[in-house]
Amino acid sequence: MPLLSVEGLGIDFGGLRAVNDVGFGVEPGEIVSVIGPNGAGKTTLFNMISGAYRPARGKVSLDGEAVTGMAPNQLAERGLSRTFQNLQIFQKMSVLENVMTGRHLKARGSLVADLFSTPASRRRTAEARTVASGLLARVGLDRAADQQASSLSYGALKRLEIARALALEPRILLLDEPAAGCNAVETEEIDHLIADVAKSGVAILLVEHDMKMVMRISSHIVVLDRGEKIAEGKPEKVSRDPKVIEAYLGVQEGSGHALG
């Protein structure tokens, strides 16, 4: 059974079927990418899986447990973490504190202990700091640790969000356009980071516009168009699928190998 499984998922906005009857699965260590033209419903799909929207139809399961419509914090407790297409950084905190906050589920304890700064409370914070420092080094932000998060560049903030999501030690990580707005070097760094995380056994669900990156790192690709799944499979198979090519380029005779 896959770690994350999505069946017949759908949601409507007004009269519009934003996403309809989408299903797929993600295994531990696998990188599954969701691609599709603008407005295909990729981020909406992400928002349903991660608890930001409540789906109108269908089912999401994590490790066999039905988690459809659960709040984001309940999903986090079950090991699901995500990043955002439009950054959601804790702007007024330091870079290090952002990642330490990502460790909330392991760092939290009794409120009274936190109010009186008991040794247990200080230990929890010290542990979070150690883990967070390690993660900042991993995404190459260790030297910015004490800066206010709002002072970082866009590419750095993207990596900060990934570090924050990893601090949770997720079993499944949803990455919404992690390389958007990044230059070629940054994209490659993020690319390596994602492959690395997947190798450690984390299941990864990715939305990304950078087709080169998608084709290079994905184990499996799901293609959406107008809210429906139109193709699914290995990168080389999907990139030759006529329906996929049509969705991306419109109907064209003999357009051949358009992606990848």
Added chain:
Amino acid sequence: MRLSSKHLTLLILLAIVALAPLAFPSNFYYRIGALAFVNGLAVTGLVILIGFAGQVSLGHAGFAGIGAYTCALAPIYLGLHPALAMLLGTVISAGIAWLIGGPILRLKGYYLGVATLGFGILVSMVLANEVPITGGADGREVPELGLRAALKFIGIDLSNAQFWYAFTALFLLGGAWVASNLHDSAAGRALRALHDSEIAAGTVGVDVARYKLSAFVLSAVYASLSGSLLALMNKFITPDVAGFLHSVELVTMTVLGGAGSVPGAIAGATLLTLLPQALTALQAYEHMILGLIMMLVMIFMRDGLVPTLSRALRGRG
């Protein structure tokens, strides 16, 4: 041992509190100091709610009113010692904050402001209208705490003003210590996280509703203690303590000093307690100048006095 900035801030605060009396020309200044500390305590609670968690309240004087009137009434009706009445006041305030916080904190921004405003008005109306119990608008006497007499018995002889200066300072320092601890703890990070992005806070596992409620209850406890101290210090209390003006005054102190910073809030409370006294010499222009100072601070120091000044001192102004 290396001093953390938290301990340094608290030490500076302690030094100011301990050394300020050296510059006091008369006993009257102990009383002004104590008033500043009482306000500072309530404002420190609002730093947790507004500065850390980003939730506005325009009704926290309501909790001060509950704390104050519990000290006035519980000794008479329940035969409690005033010190225990103070404790009972915080329990009642925390309980009420917990009950109303659930539905109220689902609101955001000015909706939340108006809802909390309603709560504050409700409390002050009850206090003003239940004349047989509360004495109505004329106010009510509050029994003597009795601690000063006990101190005198063991050989520490303080004037009334000196005693209240020291006693309220202890509460303020304790409150500031707790709030600073919270700031740097997992719970404090959760509050500051939901301030910046509720959706991202949820994503890292923060139960947003629960943490908002904790901040609301905590700040209610601070306000309640502040009200109790005011009542016990003045030995008399009127419904004004719970009034809308007092709520607004507390929020103004919080924002003026720097909502996100504990020393900032205390500076704001001190400034707005002292300024009206200092400006009385200008008589008719007092309120005008006070208003002008507040406007100028907000225009030129948007983060509040202390955060702006400390940034400027570190040379990144």
